[in-house]
Amino acid sequence: MDDRQGELSIGRESDVIVVRQTVRKITKLLGMGLTDTTRVVTAASELARNIFLYAESGVMRWNVIDTPSCQGIELVFVDQGPGIPDIGQAMQEGYTTSKGLGMGLPGSRRLVDEMEIVSAVGKGTTVTIKKWNRRS
Amino acid sequence: MDDRQGELSIGRESDVIVVRQTVRKITKLLGMGLTDTTRVVTAASELARNIFLYAESGVMRWNVIDTPSCQGIELVFVDQGPGIPDIGQAMQEGYTTSKGLGMGLPGSRRLVDEMEIVSAVGKGTTVTIKKWNRRS
Amino acid sequence: MENDNISVIKVRDVLMVTVPPDPDDTAMAFLQEKVLMSMEQFRAKGVVLDISAVETLDSYFARVLSETVQMVILMGGKTVIAGMRPSVAITTTQLGLSIGNAETALNVDRALDMISESLQWR
Amino acid sequence: MENDNISVIKVRDVLMVTVPPDPDDTAMAFLQEKVLMSMEQFRAKGVVLDISAVETLDSYFARVLSETVQMVILMGGKTVIAGMRPSVAITTTQLGLSIGNAETALNVDRALDMISESLQWR
Ligand SMILES: Nc1ncnc2c1ncn2[C@@H]1O[C@H](COP(=O)(O)OP(=O)(O)O)[C@@H](O)[C@H]1O
Ligand SMILES: Nc1ncnc2c1ncn2[C@@H]1O[C@H](COP(=O)(O)OP(=O)(O)O)[C@@H](O)[C@H]1O
Numbered sequence: 001m002d003d004r005q006g007e008l009s010i011g012r013e014s015d016v017i018v019v020r021q022t023v024r025k026i027t028k029l030l031g032m033g034l035t036d037t038t039r040v041v042t043a044a045s046e047l048a049r050n051i052f053l054y055a056e057s058g059v060m061r062w063n064v065i066d067t068p069s070c071q072g073i074e075l076v077f078v079d080q081g082p083g084i085p086d087i088g089q090a091m092q093e094g095y096t097t098s099k100g101l102g103m104g105l106p107g108s109r110r111l112v113d114e115m116e117i118v119s120a121v122g123k124g125t126t127v128t129i130k131k132w133n134r135r136s
Numbered sequence: 137m138d139d140r141q142g143e144l145s146i147g148r149e150s151d152v153i154v155v156r157q158t159v160r161k162i163t164k165l166l167g168m169g170l171t172d173t174t175r176v177v178t179a180a181s182e183l184a185r186n187i188f189l190y191a192e193s194g195v196m197r198w199n200v201i202d203t204p205s206c207q208g209i210e211l212v213f214v215d216q217g218p219g220i221p222d223i224g225q226a227m228q229e230g231y232t233t234s235k236g237l238g239m240g241l242p243g244s245r246r247l248v249d250e251m252e253i254v255s256a257v258g259k260g261t262t263v264t265i266k267k268w269n270r271r272s
Numbered sequence: 273m274e275n276d277n278i279s280v281i282k283v284r285d286v287l288m289v290t291v292p293p294d295p296d297d298t299a300m301a302f303l304q305e306k307v308l309m310s311m312e313q314f315r316a317k318g319v320v321l322d323i324s325a326v327e328t329l330d331s332y333f334a335r336v337l338s339e340t341v342q343m344v345i346l347m348g349g350k351t352v353i354a355g356m357r358p359s360v361a362i363t364t365t366q367l368g369l370s371i372g373n374a375e376t377a378l379n380v381d382r383a384l385d386m387i388s389e390s391l392q393w394r
Numbered sequence: 395m396e397n398d399n400i401s402v403i404k405v406r407d408v409l410m411v412t413v414p415p416d417p418d419d420t421a422m423a424f425l426q427e428k429v430l431m432s433m434e435q436f437r438a439k440g441v442v443l444d445i446s447a448v449e450t451l452d453s454y455f456a457r458v459l460s461e462t463v464q465m466v467i468l469m470g471g472k473t474v475i476a477g478m479r480p481s482v483a484i485t486t487t488q489l490g491l492s493i494g495n496a497e498t499a500l501n502v503d504r505a506l507d508m509i510s511e512s513l514q515w516r
Contacts, residue, residue, distance in 0.1 A: 008407050013418055013419050013420075014418050014482075016418070017416050017418055020416065021416070024449075034481045035480075035481040035484055035485070037481075038449065038450065038479075038481040038482060038484070038485045039484075039485050039488070041449070041450050042450055042451070042452050042485045042486075042489060044488075045450055045452040046452050046453060047453075049452070051453055093490060099242075099245070099246050100453065100454070100457070101453045101456065101457055101491070103453045103489060103490045103491060104453050105489065107453065107488070107489035107490045107491070108489070109487065110488045110490070111485060111488055111489060149298070150296050151295050152296070153294050153296050156294065156328050157294070160327075170359045171358070171359045171362050171363070171427055173359075174327065174328065174359040174360060174362070174363045175362075175366070176361050177328050178328055178329070178330050178367060179362070180364045181328055181330040181332075182331060182367075184329055185330065185332055194378055200279070222360075229368060231321065236332070236335070237331045237332045237334070237335055237369070238368060239367060239368045240330075242314050242368065243331065243366070243367035243368045243369070245368065246368070247363065247366055247367060256393050311425040335423060352438070354470065356468050356469050356470075358427065358430030358431050358433065358434055358465075358469065359430075360468075361430055361465040361466075361468040361469050362426060362427065362465055364465075364468060365461050365464045365465045365468065366461070370464075371468070374455075376468055376469065377470035378433065378434070378437060378439070378469055378470040378471065379437070379470075382439075382470060383470075391422060
């Protein structure tokens, strides 16, 4: 397995755990600090669970970013589910269409350095997050 | 009486109790655990009471599902009452058109594995729930 | 009323009420009435509602319970709900219900301790 | 159940429960059930949930935790959540989560002190 990029399929609740373990392994490789690791693993957990909950299945792709200027991790969560009709609404705290807390999307945004959502109703959703490795 | 499927009419408040006892008997037959039994009996109690409250009368049909891959119980609540104009609204916590708590439909959804509502205004409502038997 | 199988026992200042396993709406309405009448009749300061026999607590039942607690408060009393089964506690919570202002206890003994302690200071 | 690696130990009137590092939904459902059953069986007055092994606390987990606290309340008990890691506390707060009515303690020792103190008066 190439540890610098890869893909994981998400289709069951237990895959959320595998996602967490995978992300943790990559951040370790990068030498990312414990708190930042916890942040990005938690965000990944939210996004993976959303795929399982709302789109039934999908994938997480990961990329280690390593250039002279920056080092970090990029995670892309892709599904062909129902899509999000109103992204602004979905990003509001407390907004949920299930029994959730509605904190997953807005909370994840705060835990990472960059987050982008692209979604089309009936086609699917792609959420990309990036977390930079703070060298200190 | 065939214990694997059957039908019960709901027309009085005391029928809610009969519904509970019937569902309890079926889950016992299946060897379902106590907590899952309590969950599905409680959901059945909510749905039976809704028929009595909003449609005056109807039936509950039950089916024991027993295939090599899964075992469980299917309950179908059918009425020819007024129907539900906006199912999304009815599924919201706290929404009620009576003096209820408005937790029956959204709460029941959380207690079972599958729930489907089909309703037409002026024609009636059919709510189907399924609970799988967790073998462990 | 034929429903008079609901027992209300007075232990010092407290009423102990055993809720039947599968009460229908009539039985619950009757229980409410009996509790409130007994509050007055026995000059009770508190009520222990023993629900250890209850196997199914749906949203209707929860509403009646918290209504009863509220009514007892209006009459100057205090209610402790005792003995909720684990399976019922799990189901009730997942259903999204709470039972309002009620205090809770693991069993009737504990409930009696709780209530008589809190009544000492009044 | 194969999930039976969840240990529940009783210390005087209090249950000590160790939450596993990466529990899935089934494991958490099992933990809930075990805690509540043990409440009844051991006549416990309170529960200490030791989450010191937990490395990731997402919004789903937070919801299950506060549900558990609610269930224990319904059965007349009190819960203290003990040992949250600093990294988890930071992340949970930034995510915007709270764990409902739960009291918290730095570690299991403190939690036991807290809970037995508060239980003396009941
Ligand atoms: N991958 C997805 N596909 C479709 N809808 C989604 C997806 N992710 C999130 N959503 C929608 O956005 C809402 C808010 O999501 P989130 O903030 O994670 O909270 P929660 O999952 O608790 O509802 C969800 O309830 C759902 O309607
Ligand atoms: N079988 C039914 N027929 C018509 N309307 C229904 C039916 N079941 C539920 N409803 C509608 O949905 C609403 C929400 O139901 P529910 O969540 O069970 O809460 P509650 O019964 O406390 O109002 C009801 O108030 C009623 O308007």
